[in-house]
Structure formats: C-alpha cells, structure tokens
Amino acid sequence: MKVLLLSPQWLVAISQPWHWAVAGAALTLVVFLMNWLGKRFGISGSYEVACSLLGAGRKISFFRRDFKEDIWVIAFVLGTIGGGYIAVHFLSSDQPVVISQQTIDYLAGLGISYPGSDSKGLGMLPDTIFNLSSVKGILLSVLGGLLVGFGARYGRGCTSGHAISGLANLQLPSLITVIGFFIGGLLMTHVIFPWIMSF
Amino acid sequence: MKIRHIAFFVVGLFFGIVMFKSEAVSWFRIHEMFRFESFHMYGIIGTAVAFSATMLWLLKRAKFKTLDGKFLSYDVMTFNFTRHILAGTIFGLGWGLIGACPGPMYVLLGSGYSVFLIVIPSAVLGAFLYGLVRDKLPH
Numbered sequence: 001m002k003v004l005l006l007s008p009q010w011l012v013a014i015s016q017p018w019h020w021a022v023a024g025a026a027l028t029l030v031v032f033l034m035n036w037l038g039k040r041f042g043i044s045g046s047y048e049v050a051c052s053l054l055g056a057g058r059k060i061s062f063f064r065r066d067f068k069e070d071i072w073v074i075a076f077v078l079g080t081i082g083g084g085y086i087a088v089h090f091l092s093s094d095q096p097v098v099i100s101q102q103t104i105d106y107l108a109g110l111g112i113s114y115p116g117s118d119s120k121g122l123g124m125l126p127d128t129i130f131n132l133s134s135v136k137g138i139l140l141s142v143l144g145g146l147l148v149g150f151g152a153r154y155g156r157g158c159t160s161g162h163a164i165s166g167l168a169n170l171q172l173p174s175l176i177t178v179i180g181f182f183i184g185g186l187l188m189t190h191v192i193f194p195w196i197m198s199f
Numbered sequence: 200m201k202i203r204h205i206a207f208f209v210v211g212l213f214f215g216i217v218m219f220k221s222e223a224v225s226w227f228r229i230h231e232m233f234r235f236e237s238f239h240m241y242g243i244i245g246t247a248v249a250f251s252a253t254m255l256w257l258l259k260r261a262k263f264k265t266l267d268g269k270f271l272s273y274d275v276m277t278f279n280f281t282r283h284i285l286a287g288t289i290f291g292l293g294w295g296l297i298g299a300c301p302g303p304m305y306v307l308l309g310s311g312y313s314v315f316l317i318v319i320p321s322a323v324l325g326a327f328l329y330g331l332v333r334d335k336l337p338h
Contacts, residue, residue, distance in 0.1 A: 014220070020239050023221030024246025030217065031251045033210045035258070037203060038265045040273070044301040047326035054323075062330045072207045077305055079208040083215015084224070084309025097222045103231040114227065124307060125226045130297060130314050138317060144297025145304075145318040149325025151290025152301060154336065155283060156276065158290065159300040163244055168251035173276040173283050180287015181294060182233075188295025189233035 015091045017098070027164060039072060042161030044152035046077045088122075097123030110197045129197075140196070147184075155180070203266070215306045224306045226298025233295055281337045293325075 018026075034041040048063060049070045057064035096115035104114045117126035130144070131137035152158040155177045157166060163181065166174025218224050223243055232240035259271050294300050297318055299307060304322065308315035329336075 017222055018217070018220045020221065020242030021246050023217055023223065023243045024250055026213075026217040026221075027243070027247040028250035028254055030210060030214050031247075032254060032258075033206075033213075035255070035271055036265055037206055037210070038267045038269070039207075043305070044326075046301070047323045048330075050323040051327045051330060056327055056330060060330045060333075062333055063327075071204050075204040075207040076211040076214075079211020079213075080215040080218075080302060080305040081211075081309035082208075083212045083217075084219055084306035085215075085311075086212065086309075087216045087219035087306075088310040091216065091220060097225045097227060099225075099227045099231050100236040102236045103227065103234060106234065106236075107227075107230070120311070122310075123222075123225055123227050124310065125298065125312050125314070127312060127314055130226075130318075132314055132317060137314070141297065141314050141318045142321045144293050144299075145321025146325040146328070147289055147293025148297065148300065148304075149293075149322030149327075150329045151286050151288070151293060151325075152322070153326040153329040155286030155290060158302070159244075159294075160302055162287075164247050164251060167248045168255055169273045170252065171273070171275065173278055176280060176283035177287040177290075180284045180289075181291040182287075183284070184288040184291020184293070185229075185233045185295035186291075187288075188292045189230060192292070193296065 011091070015093050017093055017095075031164065031168065037072075040161070041165045042157055043073075043076065043080065044149075044158035044161060046073050047149050047153060049073045092122075096121055099123065110194060112197070136199075151184070214302065215309060218303055218306045219310060224299060224303035224310075229294065229298040277338075279338055285337070 031041045049065065051063045052065040052070070096118070099114065107114055112126055112129065115121050115123045117128045118124055119127050129137060130141045155162065157174070157177065159181070162174040162177045167178065221243055222228050223240065228237070228240055231237045255271065263271060265271065299318070301322065304315050304319050308319065
C-alpha cells in the first residue's frame with residue numbers, strides 16, 4: 001500500500017493540472033464532507049472568528065461568539081493553508097498555468113508579462129504588482145483584502161458559501177450575491193484595473 | 200482538540216490541494232474568467248454547483264443524517280435585494296483586483312506568496328469595518 005501511494009506514476013499523474021470537471025467533482029466531495037461533519041461549506045466566516053479572537057466582541061456585539069463553536073473554522077483554515085504548502089512543494093507541475101493567448105496578449109498591453117510577472121513563474125499571482133516591497137504593491141493588496149473582507153461579511157458568504165453552497169441549495173439570495181460578484185469583478189477587470197495600471 | 204476538528208483540518212488540506220491543482224487560486228485564471236476568455240473557471244464552478252445540487256437533493260430525499268444525527272438543513276437568509284447586490288459588488292471589486300477570494304488567499308499563503316500576510320489581515324479588517332457600520336447598511 002505504501003509503495004503504491006508513493007509510486008512516482010501516481011504522483012506524476014496528480015501533479016498535472018487538474019481538469020475542471022475533476023475539480024468540480026472534488027469540490028462536491030468537500031461539500032459532502034462538510035455537511036456530513038455537520039457544517040455548511042464556507043470559509044469567509046473565519047474573518048469574523050479572527051475579529052472575535054482579537055477582541056472585537058468587547059466593543060461590537062456582532063463579534064461576540066463562542067470560541068468552542070469556532071475551533072472547526074480554525075482547523076479548516078489551517079488545513080487550507082497546509083494544502084497550499086503540500087500542493088506547491090510535493091505536487092507541483094513546474095509549468096505555469098496555461099491561460100488563454102488572448103489574456104496573455106491583453107495583459108502584455110497593460111505591461112504585465114506572463115508568466116514573468118509572477119516571480120515564482122507558476123502563474124498564480126503577479127507579485128510584481130501585489131507585493132510587500134513597494135508602496136503601490138502594499139496599497140493595492142490592502143485595498144483588495146478590505147473589499148473582499150467587507151463584502152464577504154456584509155453578504156454573509158463568499159465564493160464557497162454563496163456560489164457553491166448557496167447555489168447548490170437553490171438559494172435566491174446567493175444567486176443575487178453571485179450576480180453582484182460579477183458586477184464588481186467585471187467593473188474592476190474592464191474599467192478600474194486598466195486605469196490603475198495606467199499610472 | 201477533538202477528532203472532529205482533525206477531520207476539518209484534513210478536509211481543509213484536501214480543499215487547499217484541489218484549489219491549487221485546479222488553478223482556481225490563480226489571479227490570471229480569475230482575470231481570464233472576468234474577460235470571458237476561457238471556460239476553465241466556469242467549468243469548475245458549474246460542475247461543482249451541478250454535482251453538489253444533485254448530491255444534496257439526493258441526500259435530502261434519502262433522509263441522510265449528519266454525524267450529529269441531524270437531517271441536512273440550510274438556514275435561509277432573509278431576502279434583501281439591495282444588500283445582496285451591494286455586498287456581492289463590493290466583494291467582486293476586491294476579487295477582481297486581488298484575484299483571490301477567501302479560500303485561495305489561505306491556499307496561496309501556504310504556497311509561499313507572502314503578500315497574503317497583509318491581504319488576509321486586510322480582509323479581517325474589512326470584516327471588522329463591516330461590523331462597525333453594520334447598523335447603517337440595508338439588511
């Protein structure tokens with residue numbers, strides 16, 4: 001069994017980029033496991049837990065929570081971070097993400113080379129734009145985080161909670177929220193981001 | 200620390216690997232998605248929703264019980280169009296900019312993209328700011 005698990009062919013196979021249908025099926029397994037364990041699939045609630053742990057509940061009743069009820073969120077988040085570590089260190093395909101040529105050409109026009117703008121060359125994040133080493137890089141990263149955190153808590157859910165969990169439960173609020181995701185995302189991608197990059 | 204918490208950690212590990220290997224954590228994939236230049240992200244979300252909806256429907260029909268012995272339930276949100284569309288749009292603006300939603304932020308931090316050391320605390324700050332102005336927003 002151990003030999004089978006560690007066999008190079010098996011590792012090479014899952015180290016290739018996964019087909020979207022495989023990913024969709026795998027996410028369905030995640031949804032099942034979360035439900036079976038008694039929780040719904042979602043992760044942005046972790047921001048509220050962090051606020052609560054940092055003592056925000058003393059001032060704002062919204063952040064008053066029972067820590068014992070939140071341990072699972074912390075365990076899930078730590079697992080997710082660990083998953084990213086395992087994927088990049090043991091299951092990396094060493095090839096950058098194959099994005100469409102149209103997107104590559106468009107980004108080149110904005111001054112973003114592909115995959116060169118990702119210092120790791122993986123095609124995961126243009127860290128030449130979002131980084132800790134320039135004022136602009138820090139400002140853009142903080143702005144992105146603020147908007148995601150605020151929106152996720154105002155809407156009580158993110159891509160996992162609304163776009164997957166909510167839609168799979170046929171929830172109208174989730175559908176409207178996902179339409180909002182696209183209004184914001186399209187506005188940013190087509191109007192605001194090109195404007196930001198012009199500076 | 201209960202076995203249940205270890206189970207959530209393991210599910211998180213799996214979720215993180217799936218998100219990385221399916222490239223759903225890629226800023227470039229998100230940019231490509233919002234430019235409608237690839238089917239990839241739509242394929243992932245579409246199959247995840249279709250499979251999950253079918254699975255949940257079947258589980259509910261079969262009166263499936265969770266480990267706590269409860270039937271599957273979903274606490275329905277009060278419908279408020281303004282709230283959902285506004286919250287979604289704010290989130291979308293951030294998603295379109297940083298190219299990562301909450302799950303991928305954690306995954307990419309684990310993958311060694313250190314900039315998420317400020318992105319994630321900023322998102323927590325965003326959640327805190329929401330808590331501050333919550334009473335003034337439509338719900």
